[in-house]
Amino acid sequence: MHPSTVSRALDPARRGRIGEPVVRRILEAAERLGYRPDTVAASLRSGRSNMVGIIVPDIANPVFSPIIGGLEDVLSARGYALIVADPQPQRTGADDIVQRLVARRVDGLVLANVALKDNSIERCLSWKVPVVLVNRAEAEARVPSVVSDDVAGMRLAVAHLLELGHRHILHLAGPQMLSTGSLRRRGFVEAMHEAGFTPADNDIEEAEAFTREAGRAAALRLLARQPEATAIVAANDLLALGIYEALRETGRRCPEDLSVIGHNDMPLVDLVDPPLSTIRISHREMGEQTGQLLLDLIEGVRGDAPYVVTAPLLVVRRSTQPPRISR
Amino acid sequence: MHPSTVSRALDPARRGRIGEPVVRRILEAAERLGYRPDTVAASLRSGRSNMVGIIVPDIANPVFSPIIGGLEDVLSARGYALIVADPQPQRTGADDIVQRLVARRVDGLVLANVALKDNSIERCLSWKVPVVLVNRAEAEARVPSVVSDDVAGMRLAVAHLLELGHRHILHLAGPQMLSTGSLRRRGFVEAMHEAGFTPADNDIEEAEAFTREAGRAAALRLLARQPEATAIVAANDLLALGIYEALRETGRRCPEDLSVIGHNDMPLVDLVDPPLSTIRISHREMGEQTGQLLLDLIEGVRGDAPYVVTAPLLVVRRSTQPPRISR
DNA sequence: TTGAAAGCGGTACCAT
DNA sequence: ATGGTACCGCTTTCAA
Numbered sequence: 001m002h003p004s005t006v007s008r009a010l011d012p013a014r015r016g017r018i019g020e021p022v023v024r025r026i027l028e029a030a031e032r033l034g035y036r037p038d039t040v041a042a043s044l045r046s047g048r049s050n051m052v053g054i055i056v057p058d059i060a061n062p063v064f065s066p067i068i069g070g071l072e073d074v075l076s077a078r079g080y081a082l083i084v085a086d087p088q089p090q091r092t093g094a095d096d097i098v099q100r101l102v103a104r105r106v107d108g109l110v111l112a113n114v115a116l117k118d119n120s121i122e123r124c125l126s127w128k129v130p131v132v133l134v135n136r137a138e139a140e141a142r143v144p145s146v147v148s149d150d151v152a153g154m155r156l157a158v159a160h161l162l163e164l165g166h167r168h169i170l171h172l173a174g175p176q177m178l179s180t181g182s183l184r185r186r187g188f189v190e191a192m193h194e195a196g197f198t199p200a201d202n203d204i205e206e207a208e209a210f211t212r213e214a215g216r217a218a219a220l221r222l223l224a225r226q227p228e229a230t231a232i233v234a235a236n237d238l239l240a241l242g243i244y245e246a247l248r249e250t251g252r253r254c255p256e257d258l259s260v261i262g263h264n265d266m267p268l269v270d271l272v273d274p275p276l277s278t279i280r281i282s283h284r285e286m287g288e289q290t291g292q293l294l295l296d297l298i299e300g301v302r303g304d305a306p307y308v309v310t311a312p313l314l315v316v317r318r319s320t321q322p323p324r325i326s327r
Numbered sequence: 328m329h330p331s332t333v334s335r336a337l338d339p340a341r342r343g344r345i346g347e348p349v350v351r352r353i354l355e356a357a358e359r360l361g362y363r364p365d366t367v368a369a370s371l372r373s374g375r376s377n378m379v380g381i382i383v384p385d386i387a388n389p390v391f392s393p394i395i396g397g398l399e400d401v402l403s404a405r406g407y408a409l410i411v412a413d414p415q416p417q418r419t420g421a422d423d424i425v426q427r428l429v430a431r432r433v434d435g436l437v438l439a440n441v442a443l444k445d446n447s448i449e450r451c452l453s454w455k456v457p458v459v460l461v462n463r464a465e466a467e468a469r470v471p472s473v474v475s476d477d478v479a480g481m482r483l484a485v486a487h488l489l490e491l492g493h494r495h496i497l498h499l500a501g502p503q504m505l506s507t508g509s510l511r512r513r514g515f516v517e518a519m520h521e522a523g524f525t526p527a528d529n530d531i532e533e534a535e536a537f538t539r540e541a542g543r544a545a546a547l548r549l550l551a552r553q554p555e556a557t558a559i560v561a562a563n564d565l566l567a568l569g570i571y572e573a574l575r576e577t578g579r580r581c582p583e584d585l586s587v588i589g590h591n592d593m594p595l596v597d598l599v600d601p602p603l604s605t606i607r608i609s610h611r612e613m614g615e616q617t618g619q620l621l622l623d624l625i626e627g628v629r630g631d632a633p634y635v636v637t638a639p640l641l642v643v644r645r646s647t648q649p650p651r652i653s654r
Numbered sequence: 655t656t657g658a659a660a661g662c663g664g665t666a667c668c669a670t
Numbered sequence: 671a672t673g674g675t676a677c678c679g680c681t682t683t684c685a686a
Contacts, residue, residue: 037430041371065386267389
């Protein structure tokens, strides 16, 4: 039979232009022969690969894996495959990876790497590859992005502590080169201002990484400087767990001596001791939204560059309580 | 210039057959023009795509994400891209996904889905796609696999408890349709036998899933049946955390009333209350080994089907202690 | 060591 | 509504 006809019959979108019985016969034959269209050949000719790449700093990070999951879900439902790439700083930079993915003709790219400054975005822009940022925003907003509303999240955290009666609230910030680190710091300051407080520089300490160990070290510095404070807002849960360690080391108890609130609501923080109060972010949903956005972009449904912001949720557990009446 | 020459000059493997100065000129020109070879066209002609697919049941599962990470690492170092696919049971079966990946001409496939019986393996075998299983073994061993040594792991757990003085040890097993569930149950029984004990059927209870909730429910059943026991070996950490909940509900304390040991050493189990003793499995390393194995298979370095077994490690924390002398 | 030619397996475009 | 044809961009085989 005639190749063009077969090609059309097999593509649901173009099937309409073909006679019913012909389509049926072709489908039947394809089934019988176990025919599988070759995606590679199709890509070569059509220029579309039906593949999307995602660049993540660390697949095992509990923040990124649900994002990948949600993204994959949306993509595969529309026939796209997802390539994950995990740049090894010692080997390949992020923008080398962009090149490799573009060489594979991916139809779009998701950037989940959190560095505030890197030129992967420029690379994509100059190659005209549809891109969306996830869990990371860009100041200029040249590119669509999906992020949690960090200001709102910080507002929730601050409001919660204020309501409990805390007045001297500290912030354990994340690295300021990372998008979430700086966004949340800004969110904290803004939320405090809205509530009528002006956090001093001394009330904020920056951790060198989003890890327990860095959180512990930074918390030690912060607590030494501000022993009077009654509560800390951490820029993420790992940092909050680091605060736990610092408290234990300095003989303080949470929440009796100090209330601690995290950010992300990562798995198992409800089981640590004490169960961590935190701000829940639905990373999986962010992944899904990212997928939708990217597919719309790829398929030209929308030309603008929306800036999706998802709403966070306060989760109160047992690491926050009213400050002691003492003093 | 002449396409074949360029092609050869750009491929490090075939560069030797080309004159030095020519190679230099070509490389220079390629650089200057920003030339990127088109991977898709290359795939079409050569039949190799330099892509590998992995099928996982759940990307966000702390067991699978490090496996993916290790795998991606090894693959990308050798120029392969990794496609992750996450079958949605309600939408696409695992072997439909295999088909889709094969249509994309993946050079190899990693199966991380844990069901003991499914026909993806047959599919791959009949299509002659190189496959390796990870975190899952096959009874017939027709296909190479990378698994943790569950018998050894259980032996470590049992030996540890025995050494502490426990004599009545229970097992909270995982679902027996899953590879790890049945392997670990077998490992437990075997380890007990080696130590001179014969666990009764009554000493083992099967959880319906590898979740905290299923662990809690199963633990409740098991404890009601065997109130005299002093220790439980759980088939994984999540199940062990479920046991914690069951203990709390029934007014028992861990480790005073009952020692609990998990399996996997997933992130944060060192921070729960009490810190969980467990068997550490290096999932990332398993991912790396899987990558090596698959690449060897793809590139024909080895024709046999090795069965890689990685060694687990006992991690003692605070959920295990000697049984009470009472009674 | 280099050049020439022939496709890989589809899809897009044009003709009918 | 269907058939014909060119061609996507590279690799491979064969010839020079």
